[in-house]
Amino acid sequence: xxxxxxxxxxxxxxxxxxxxxxxxxxxxxxxxxxxxxxxxxxxxxxxxxxxxxxxxxxxxxxxxxxxxxxxxxxxxxxxxxxxxxxxxxxxxxxxxxxxx
Numbered sequence: 001x002x003x004x005x006x007x008x009x010x011x012x013x014x015x016x017x018x019x020x021x022x023x024x025x026x027x028x029x030x031x032x033x034x035x036x037x038x039x040x041x042x043x044x045x046x047x048x049x050x051x052x053x054x055x056x057x058x059x060x061x062x063x064x065x066x067x068x069x070x071x072x073x074x075x076x077x078x079x080x081x082x083x084x085x086x087x088x089x090x091x092x093x094x095x096x097x098x099x100x
Contacts, residue, residue, distance in 0.1 A: 001026075001040075001047045001050075001051065003051045003054050003055060003074075006018060006026060006051075007074075009037070010028050013028055013030060013037075014030050014031070015028035015030050016029050016030070017029035019034065020043055020051065021043065021048075022043055022045045023042055023043070024036070024042050024043065025038065025040050025041065025042050025043070026040050026043060055072075055074045056070070056072060
């Protein structure tokens with residue numbers, strides 16, 4: 001699973017957060033409600049690990065493995081302004097959060 005594609009999909013759906021757990025489909029937080037992304041498949045442990053490696057730095061990774069939890073956000077700006085311009089500007093201000 002490509003994290004950038006997942007984030008792009010979340011932005012397009014108006015999500016303010018992404019929740020990822022092994023064995024279930026990704027969940028987007030939209031208007032304060034958690035919604036499973038039915039068009040995607042359940043996430044494997046390997047996919048979670050790959051996504052985690054892509055979005056945290058070495059210091060965050062070390063903290064996660066020592067404390068067994070990590071609260072973080074991932075800044076993502078990759079979509080052009082246009083029909084989704086308002087959504088993209090909002091995402092830039094808020095960042096995209098993920099629970100891994």
